[in-house]
Amino acid sequence: MLKQTRIRDLLALAVLAAIVAWLLVRTMYGSLPPIPVYAGASLYPVAVIEVILAFMIRSRVGKHEIGEGPGRLHPITAARAVALAKASALVGAASAGVWAGFLLYLAPQRGVVQAATDDTSGVLVGALAGIALAAAALWLEYCCRTPEDPDEPNEPAV
Template sequence: MLRPTRIRDLLGLALLAAVVAWLLIRSMYGSLPPIPVYAGASLYPVAALEVVLAFMIRSRVGKHEIGDGPRQLHPITAARAVALAKASALVGAASAGVWSGFLLFLMPQRAVVQAAAEDTSGVLVGAFAGVALVAAALWLEHCCKTPEDPDEPSGGDPAT
């Protein structure tokens, strides 16, 4: 049985990534190129695709259109969507952590280092993109749960 992604695991990963990034940035910031605003924006399209996929799967599951027939959601497709959601949640948490580590270093430096002030907007875009990907991934995972069966005493589990 596949268990839902735990928020505390994602927070732990983000915290670890933030600490490691902060330690690395502390010693290497002067040798890094400027961070453009769009540097972390690559996760936004992935998050948007996962939200669309989540709504499509949610619709099919809600209408009990699960099976291997035409216009039905194949169970393997739902299982792949759960795997995508779990992996994306981890990537989003790690990414948000790395960008947060950057931000923790940049915020005190903004008043004295012009480059830190200029890099802050790109770092914020990246951090929010990581959070958006985690949210989309958790929503996708939630939408892949099987509908509740009145014969079962507990709720549905994610599709496996």
């Protein structure tokens, strides 16, 4: 039985990634190329796909259309969706942390270094993309839960 992804674990990963990124950026910022606005945007399509998948699975679970047969959601598909959600939540948290580490370095430098001002928009897009992916993944994982059973607490449909 799989445990639900805990938000505090994702926050811990994001903080760790932010600290490591801040330390690296602090020492290497001058040698990094400019950060374009679309640098972190690649996570947005994945987040959108996961939200769509979550609504599809939620609909099937709500209608008790789980099992083998046409028009039904195979249990292995639900298990794969939970695995995707768990992995995406980690990627989103780590990515948001890395971009937050960049932002922690760039924010005080904005008044001094023009490159820091130019890079801030790309860093914000990336940080929001990481947060969006983590949120979409948590929603997908939540939608994969089995319908409530009065005798047992909710668990992912795996």
